[in-house]
Amino acid sequence: MSADMALSPRRSSSRGNIGRTLGRIFIYGILILFALYYLMPLFVMIVTSLKSMAEIRGGNLIALPQSPTFEPWRVAWMEACVGVECPGIRGFYANTFFMVVPAVAISTILGAINGFALTKFAFRGHRLIFGLIMFGCFTPYQAILIPMATVLGKLGLSGHLWGLVLIHVVYGLPFTTLYFRNYYVSIPQDLVKAARVDGAGFFRTFWYIMLPISGPIAIVSVIWQFTNIWNDFLFGASFTYGANAPIMVALNNIVNTSTGERPYNVQMAAAILAALPTLVVYILAGRYFVRGLVAGSVKG
Amino acid sequence: MTENLVDGRALDRPGGAARRTSRWPRWLADAVSPLMLTPTLLILSVFVYGFVLWSIVISFTSSKLIPKYDFVGLEQYIALWSMDRWYVAIGNLAIFSILFIGLSVSLGLILAIFLDQKIRGENAIRSIYLYPMAISFIVTGTAWKWILNPGLGIEKLVRGWGWTDFSFDWLVNPSMAIYTLVIAAVWQSSGFAMAIFLAGLRGVDGEVVKAAKIDGAGTWLTYRAIVIPMLRPVFLTVFVVLTYQAVRSFDLVISLTGAGPGFASDLPATFMYQMAFSRNRMSLSAASAVMIFMTVAAIMVPYIYSELRREVKNER
Numbered sequence: 001m002s003a004d005m006a007l008s009p010r011r012s013s014s015r016g017n018i019g020r021t022l023g024r025i026f027i028y029g030i031l032i033l034f035a036l037y038y039l040m041p042l043f044v045m046i047v048t049s050l051k052s053m054a055e056i057r058g059g060n061l062i063a064l065p066q067s068p069t070f071e072p073w074r075v076a077w078m079e080a081c082v083g084v085e086c087p088g089i090r091g092f093y094a095n096t097f098f099m100v101v102p103a104v105a106i107s108t109i110l111g112a113i114n115g116f117a118l119t120k121f122a123f124r125g126h127r128l129i130f131g132l133i134m135f136g137c138f139t140p141y142q143a144i145l146i147p148m149a150t151v152l153g154k155l156g157l158s159g160h161l162w163g164l165v166l167i168h169v170v171y172g173l174p175f176t177t178l179y180f181r182n183y184y185v186s187i188p189q190d191l192v193k194a195a196r197v198d199g200a201g202f203f204r205t206f207w208y209i210m211l212p213i214s215g216p217i218a219i220v221s222v223i224w225q226f227t228n229i230w231n232d233f234l235f236g237a238s239f240t241y242g243a244n245a246p247i248m249v250a251l252n253n254i255v256n257t258s259t260g261e262r263p264y265n266v267q268m269a270a271a272i273l274a275a276l277p278t279l280v281v282y283i284l285a286g287r288y289f290v291r292g293l294v295a296g297s298v299k300g
Numbered sequence: 301m302t303e304n305l306v307d308g309r310a311l312d313r314p315g316g317a318a319r320r321t322s323r324w325p326r327w328l329a330d331a332v333s334p335l336m337l338t339p340t341l342l343i344l345s346v347f348v349y350g351f352v353l354w355s356i357v358i359s360f361t362s363s364k365l366i367p368k369y370d371f372v373g374l375e376q377y378i379a380l381w382s383m384d385r386w387y388v389a390i391g392n393l394a395i396f397s398i399l400f401i402g403l404s405v406s407l408g409l410i411l412a413i414f415l416d417q418k419i420r421g422e423n424a425i426r427s428i429y430l431y432p433m434a435i436s437f438i439v440t441g442t443a444w445k446w447i448l449n450p451g452l453g454i455e456k457l458v459r460g461w462g463w464t465d466f467s468f469d470w471l472v473n474p475s476m477a478i479y480t481l482v483i484a485a486v487w488q489s490s491g492f493a494m495a496i497f498l499a500g501l502r503g504v505d506g507e508v509v510k511a512a513k514i515d516g517a518g519t520w521l522t523y524r525a526i527v528i529p530m531l532r533p534v535f536l537t538v539f540v541v542l543t544y545q546a547v548r549s550f551d552l553v554i555s556l557t558g559a560g561p562g563f564a565s566d567l568p569a570t571f572m573y574q575m576a577f578s579r580n581r582m583s584l585s586a587a588s589a590v591m592i593f594m595t596v597a598a599i600m601v602p603y604i605y606s607e608l609r610r611e612v613k614n615e616r
Contacts, residue, residue, distance in 0.1 A: 058461050110339070114337055123334055138544055143589045231438075232436075272439075279435065
C-alpha cells in the first residue's frame with residue numbers, strides 16, 4: 001500500500017512542490033530524531049563502558065571517552081563481583097548457553113510435530129485443542145511459580161540448570177506450536193493428500209514433505225526461543241542460585257551488589273556483554289525475529 | 301511458496317520413498333495426530349492448567365513456607381485486599397498500564413505511518429526502532445538506571461549545559477519512581493507496536509486508498525478516515541499484547557527500581573514474588589497470583605476465542 005500513499009497528490013504548482021519538500025523534510029526529521037532516541041541508551045552504555053571511573057565522575061553521560069580503556073570489559077568478564085564473590089560473568093555465560101541449546105532444540109522439534117498434527121492430519125476438535133495450547137502462550141507465570149517451586153524441589157531439580165531447561169521447553173511449547181501450526185495452515189492441503197494417496201503415513205509425510213519446506217518457520221521458532229530463554233530473568237531468579245544462575249540473574253546481581261563505589265563502567269560492559277548474543281542474532285536475522293514477533297501476536 | 305513446492309526439493313524426495321503402502325492399520329493411522337499431540341497436552345495440562353488450579357487451591361489455605369492444605373476460605377483474599385502495599389501495587393499497575401499502552405500505541409502508530417511514506421532506508425530505520433525488543437528487560441533496566449542516575453546521569457548532563465538548578469531525581473523519588481518504569485518500558489516496546497502497525501498498514505487494500513485519493517482526500521485525511529479505522533483488529537492485537545506485558549511486568553521493575561524506594565514502585569508481579577520468596581507468605585502470594593491470572597484470562601480468553609472464530613469464518 002505504500003506505493004499509493006506517497007505523500008500528497010502530485011501537483012504541478014511550485015507551491016505544492018515546496019509544501020511537498022517541507023513535508024518530506026519533516027517526516028525524515030521525525031524519523032531520524034526517534035532513531036537517535038532508540039539508539040541513545042546503547043550509545044550511553046558503550047561510551048560509559050570505555051571510560052575510567054575518574055572520567056565518569058568528571059565528565060557527562062554522553063561525552064566520548066577521552067582515553068578509551070577496555071579494562072571495564074576485562075573486569076566484567078573475569079572479575080565482576082556477585083555478592084562477596086568475584087567470578088566475572090563468563091561462567092554464567094556458559095551456564096546460559098548450556099541451558100539454551102537443549103531447550104531451544106527440544107521445544108522447536110516438538111512444536112513442528114504439533115503444528116503438523118494440528119493441521120495436515122487434523123482431527124475433530126483440533127481447534128479447541130489449539131485454543132487450549134494457545135492460552136499457554138499467555139499464562140502469567142506468577143500463577144505457576146509456587147507449584148513449580150514445589151515440583152522442582154520434589155524432582156531434585158531445584159537450583160539446577162536442568163530444571164530451567166524443563167521449564168523453558170514446557171512454556172516455549174505453546175509458542176513453537178503456534179508458529180508451526182500457523183505456517184502449515186497456509187500450505188496447500190493437496191500436497192499432503194497426494195502423499196497420503198501414495199501411501200505415506202504421518203511420519204513419512206512430515207519428514208519428506210513438511211520438513212523440507214519448514215526452514216523459514218524453524219528459524220523464526222529458534223530465534224524466538226533463543227531470545228526469550230537467553231533474556232529470561234523470572235525463572236532463573238526463582239529457581240537457581242549462586243554459580244548456577246543464568247546470565248540475566250547474574251547481571252542483576254552484579255548491578256545490585258553494593259560494596260563500596262559502584263563501578264558503572266563495569267556494569268555497562270557486563271550489560272552489553274549480556275545483551276550481545278541476542279543483539280547479534282537480531283542483526284544477522286532481524287527479518288525472522290520480526291516475523292516471530294508479528295506471528296506470535298497476529299495470527300496467520 | 302507454492303512454486304517452491306512444485307519444482308523444489310520437496311516433491312522429488314518422497315517419490316520413491318513414500319509410494320510404499322503404510323504398514324499401519326487404518327485406525328492407528330487416523331489416531332496418530334491426536335497421539336502425537338498427547339505429550340504436549342499432558343505437559344500443558346499439568347504445567348499450565350494444573351499448576352494454575354494448584355495455585356488457586358493454595359490461595360485458600362494458610363500455607364507459609366511450604367504448602368499445607370488446611371482450607372481457610374477467603375482469609376488470604378481478605379488479607380490481600382486490606383494491605384496498603386497491595387493497593388500501591390494495583391494503583392501503580394493502573395498508572396503504568398495506561399501510560400505504557402497509551403504512549404506505545406501512539407508512538408508506534410505515528411512511526412509506522414511515517415515509515416509507510418516510501419522512506420529511503422526504511423529497513424535500517426525500522427531495525428533501529430525494534431532492536432530494544434531483542435534485549436532483556438534486565439539490560440534495559442540497567443541502562444536506564446544509569447541514565448536516570450540522580451547524581452551522574454541526565455541531571456548532571458543538563459546541569460553541565462548551564463541549567464545549574466535542574467533536578468531529575470525520579471528514580472529515588474517515591475512519587476515519581478513509577479514513571480521511570482514507563483520511560484524504560486515505552487523505549488523497549490514501542491518498536492513492537494510500530495512493527496505490528498506497519499504490518500497492518502501493508503495489508504490495507506491499496507484500491508480503497510486510491511479511491512479516496514481520486515475523491516480528493518489528502519494523505520492525512522485518508523489515514524484518519526479510512527486507513528486507521530481499517531486497522532481496528534491490529535489495534536486490538538497491540539492492545540492485548542501490551543496489556544498482557546504490563547500485567548506481568550517484573551524484570552524491569554526489579555532491575556530499574558527494585559520496586560522501590562521502599563515499595564513505592566511495586567507492581568502486582570513483584571508483590572507476588574516478594575511474598576512467595578522473601579516473606580514466606582505463600583498463600584497470600586498465591587492469592588495475588590490468582591488476581592493476576594484472572595486479569596490476564598479476562599483479556600486473553602475472549603481474544604483467543606475471537607481469533608479462532610475469525611479463522612473458522614474465513615475458511616467458509
